[in-house]
Amino acid sequence: MGKKKDLSAAEKSEIVRCLGRGMKTFDISGKRKRDHRTMKRFVADSEHRRVGADKGTLRKISARSRHRIQRAAAKIPLHSSKQIFEAAGASGVPRTSRCRVLQSPATVQKPSIRPPLTNAHKQKRLHWAEKLGMETTKTVLFTDECRATLDGPDGWSSG
Incomplete structure (x- = not known):
C-alpha cells in the first residue's frame, strides 16, 4: 500500500494546537482523518521529513568515460548495457548508473537548419x-x- 502525502503546514500547526489543548494523538488522528501513527511520528520528531530515494549519482563515471561509452554504444547499439560498458573499459558500474548514462545519448535531435x-x-x-x-x-x-x-x-x- 502506498504512502499518503506528508502533513501540510496547516495540518502540523493544527496538531500542535490540539496537543496544547491536551488532546491525545489518537483523537487528533480521528479528527484530521489521518493515521494515528503519522501523528505519533510527527510528535516524536516534529522536524521529520520524508527523505526521497536516491536517484543514483553519476559521479563514478568521468566525462572521458562517458564519451567512450557513447562511442561504444554507437558502434554496437544492439548489445546490453554491460557489454557496452565493458567495451568502453568502464566495467564494474552498477546497472542503474549504466541505464542513466545510456539514456542521454538516446535522445532524438532534429536536423540542423540549412540555408x-x-x-x-x-x-x-x-x-x-x-x-x-x-x-x-x-x-x-x-x-x-x-x-x-x-x-x-x-x-x-x-x-
Missing part, C-alpha cells in the same frame, strides 16, 4: 528543367531536402 536556396541555385535548376523539355516549370517544386512531409505520422511539421 535556403540562393537565386543562382534556382536559376540553374530552372535551366536544367528547360533543357530536359519541361514546359511548365512554374508548377515544379524544387527542394534540397531528401523528403517533404506536411505533419506526417512522425510529427515533423517541416520538410
Whole structure:
C-alpha cells in the first residue's frame, strides 16, 4: 500500500494546537482523518521529513568515460548495457548508473537548419528543367531536402 502525502503546514500547526489543548494523538488522528501513527511520528520528531530515494549519482563515471561509452554504444547499439560498458573499459558500474548514462545519448535531435536556396541555385535548376523539355516549370517544386512531409505520422511539421 502506498504512502499518503506528508502533513501540510496547516495540518502540523493544527496538531500542535490540539496537543496544547491536551488532546491525545489518537483523537487528533480521528479528527484530521489521518493515521494515528503519522501523528505519533510527527510528535516524536516534529522536524521529520520524508527523505526521497536516491536517484543514483553519476559521479563514478568521468566525462572521458562517458564519451567512450557513447562511442561504444554507437558502434554496437544492439548489445546490453554491460557489454557496452565493458567495451568502453568502464566495467564494474552498477546497472542503474549504466541505464542513466545510456539514456542521454538516446535522445532524438532534429536536423540542423540549412540555408535556403540562393537565386543562382534556382536559376540553374530552372535551366536544367528547360533543357530536359519541361514546359511548365512554374508548377515544379524544387527542394534540397531528401523528403517533404506536411505533419506526417512522425510529427515533423517541416520538410
